[in-house]
């Protein structure tokens with residue numbers, strides 16, 4: 001009896017120690033993220049300030065910090081370089097605030113424009129002019145850009161049809177011709193009509209504001225077939241990022257690129273605009289099957305105050321049902337996601 005009692009008492013002490021030492025627990029407790037964040041004390045990986053607006057780079061030059069800033073805008077900060085993916089920051093009063101304005105973006109090396117619709121390029125000229133960044137886009141995108149106040153010497157036009165590798169300090173960028181999303185009209189019309197019937201109508205001022213922003217993008221129908229570019233960014237150590245800012249079908253150009261390289265470490269991909277999750281999830285599955293990412297980060301899922309956000313959970317579920325090893329990440333505006341880029345697929349495969 002005495003032995004049993006001692007055993008029980010010992011077990012209680014062990015349990016107590018286990019609770020106190022939660023930080024070192026091998027359990028994937030989500031609160032450990034917060035504890036780790038405050039413990040690391042690296043604002044480059046904890047602060048919600050964009051590096052392009054004055055925030056810090058990650059302390060370790062091999063750490064990549066990715067911050068999502070609405071729609072398919074992302075900021076990549078790595079080894080002293082800032083890459084902006086898309087540039088649509090001043091969205092107007094119909095949208096939830098991003099916490100900064102285009103005028104706050106004062107530092108960037110490269111801006112990659114996935115396509116030229118207003119919600120992807122409306123601030124490319126002003127941010128490009130202020131930062132001196134190289135701005136890259138398809139012909140239909142850069143044609144529009146050249147009508148705005150930016151030095152044409154900063155503009156690079158790419159078709160994504162091959163042979164256009166862009167090299168920068170520490171990384172290279174391969175433009176690949178993608179395809180814009182083509183959501184079924186009967187679905188989008190039904191949902192748009194329902195929203196119009198139920199949501200408060202925008203004011204005259206809001207409509208005027210939006211039309212002004214609209215002028216800084218293009219509506220050329222060629223955006224769908226020859227104006228949507230996926231960008232493969234490869235860091236010097238082999239870490240790969242695929243950026244695709246519209247939810248269209250995978251093209252033969254993308255298939256060829258992926259047949260050559262195999263997989264990417266991170267895929268930053270737009271959720272398609274088809275409302276019904278059977279449709280959006282099928283498309284997300286197609287993207288994931290093509291890029292085979294370690295980590296899938298969706299974009300373009302937010303919406304104006306009275307619009308519908310595109311749900312990411314059903315996508316995540318279908319992706320995980322097919323491949324439980326894929327890590328799905330969706331964060332708030334400006335919330336950093338940090339990667340140790342030395343840990344990458346090419347390294348693991350010994351290439």
Ligand SMILES: [Zn+2]
Nearest residue numbers: 115117180246
């Ligand atoms: Zn578009």
